Amino acid sequence: MTATTGAGRPGTGARQPVLSMTGINKRFGAVQALTDVSFSVAAGEVVALVGDNGAGKSTLVKVMSGAGPADSGQILFQGRQVSIPSPSASQGLGIATVFQDLALCDNLDVVGNLFLGSELTVGGVALDEAEMEKRSWELLRTLAAKIPSVRIPVASLSGGQRQTVAISRSLLGNPKVVILDEPTAALGVAQTAQVLNLVERLRDRGLAVILISHNMADVQAVADRVVVLRLGRNAGEFDARQVSTTDLVAAITGASDNVVAERAAREHRAAPGGRYEGTIQ
DSSP: OOOOOOOTTOTTOOOOOEEEEEEEEEEEEEEEEEEEEOOOEEEEEEEEEEOTSSSSSHHHHHHTSSSOOOOOOEETTTEEEOOOOOOHHHHHHHHHEEEEEOOOOTTSHHHHHHTTTTTOOOOOTEEOOHHHHHOOOOOOOHHTOSSOOSSBBBBGSHHHHHHHHHHHHHHHHGGGGEEESTTTTTHHHOOOOOHHHHHHHHHHOOEEEEOOSHHHHHHHHHOOOEEETTTEEEEEEEEETTOHHHHHHHHHHTTTHHHHHHHHHHHHHHSSOOOSSOOOO
């Protein structure tokens, strides 16, 4: 299928990519998970990465996050060639990943989860609870997050609120790129709207956002571009505002390949003196 690329939402089309990947290959034993995959995202842009199960989305996210380095290919971050051999290297560059399981501690409150592993201390000994609480409120207000209190256990929060805490935690390191893996999975309508509003606020803050989702309505609601993977390869790139759900599903499933082939056959047969004798593959 011929990829269709749009300019995205106003102001996103001509920007220099923050993260750019070309020719990415990844193999697991006899399985070629990624083959010559290209991907890019710019500041102030939401790029959705979609595909069926086994399309290579999770593998590409692992390459970005350092959880599964690529076997070959080029990665540019802010125009500079880099390698991402580990999660710490990814975080050091400015790439934050919020995985689908969120990795929150239910027994800790919001403050405890936000600063888990990076607690603020007084004199290097006692926890600076007051400062951590202050910064937690500042961050949540910046994102217009609807959290009733930063001192309640995360276990008592709704799915959308838990997702908000996980995304907020990723911002403490001032990342340039935020990767969201299925952020609206298993959420209700109201909670999904809350998370999608948060995604838009991340874009408004000038962050490059990568959204992995199976929900085409969510993708078209907030994304600027949609990149489709199929069987570990690029299968199309679309302007999210112009592409239809039908076209996206066709690219994901490979149905569009048959459509293109059939159209080519009809055009060949319709040409003057044309008589198609080949086989459409």
